[in-house]
Each structure stands twice: as C-alpha cells, then as structure tokens.
Amino acid sequence: MNRTLPAELATIALLAALLLPGLAWSKASDRNQPMTIDATSSDCSMAGDNGKCRFTGNVVIVQGTLEIHADTADVMQKNGEIDRVVLTGKQAALKQQMDDGTMMNAHANNMDYNIHTETIILTGDYKVESERGTNAGQRMVYNTRSGNMQSGGDGTRVRTVIQPKNKAAAAPGEKK
Incomplete structure (x- = not known):
C-alpha cells in the first residue's frame, strides 16, 4: 500500500487553497460599479432582454478595479442580465485589485466567464499571477465562489509557483 498518497493529496489540497491568487477574493465592490466597454x-443583436453584443478591436472593459484588454469580447445577456462573457486575444489580459489590496493578473488566449455558475475557464497559454504565486498551463477551470481550481489533466503540463508567506528581502543584486 502506498503510504505517500494521503500526503500527496494534502499537498495538492494545500496548493489549491493557497495558490489561486485570490480570484475568489476579488474586490467585491467592483460588481456594484458601472461597466465601461x-x-x-460593436455589433449587438438583442431580442427583448436576451441577446449578444460582440465588441472587436482593442477592447477595454473597466468595472471598478477590474480592467480587461482583449481583441474580442462577446457579452451574452439573458432576462436583462449579463449571463456570460467570452474574451479572446493573443492574449486577453485581466487585472483586478483584491479585497486585501493586492493585485491579481491573468492572461490567456480565451477567457470564458459564466456569471450564474461563477466559473471562469482560461484556455491557451494561461497564466494567473499574484503576490502569493502563479499558475500556468493550457486549461484551467476556476470556480470564483468556492475557490475550486482544476488545471491540466488533458495531457499538458501545469506549472505552479508558490511564494513564501513572508518573503525575506532579497540580497543586493538578487531578483525579488
């Protein structure tokens, strides 16, 4: 019987809990701010409270501290509410201040955010960075409500770097 399995599972759980640099703790007040695109x-097709708008060419979306840059943004609406946002580009970029004041940055060729399930799927050379660490690969599914993160499992590699909780000051000449 392999006695290291529980330790490996504990390590994976710890990585998942510590790593994702705070998407679940994004600045809550941003959701109550107006969104500027x-x-x-733009090309919008609305049937009552339902429809889709496609924004193209140097798309910039700002909502509070959230700032997104993409080549294309598809914004889908259901029952008068934004339901889903799909961002594409080489690369689409997102940055946002967290409630604790730190910044989170994410880059991917495609970001698909489902508002109702509170799930974002990053695909195509994604990288998520914060002061706590980084996670990079080809595909990640992240639940912003629960903090659950799944990456890899598709035959590609995933790289995770976790920064120490209390970084010591780097010696002169060393990179921080």
Missing part, C-alpha cells in the same frame, strides 16, 4: 466596433 471601449472598442473599435
């Missing part, structure tokens, strides 16, 4: 062009 700037783009080269």
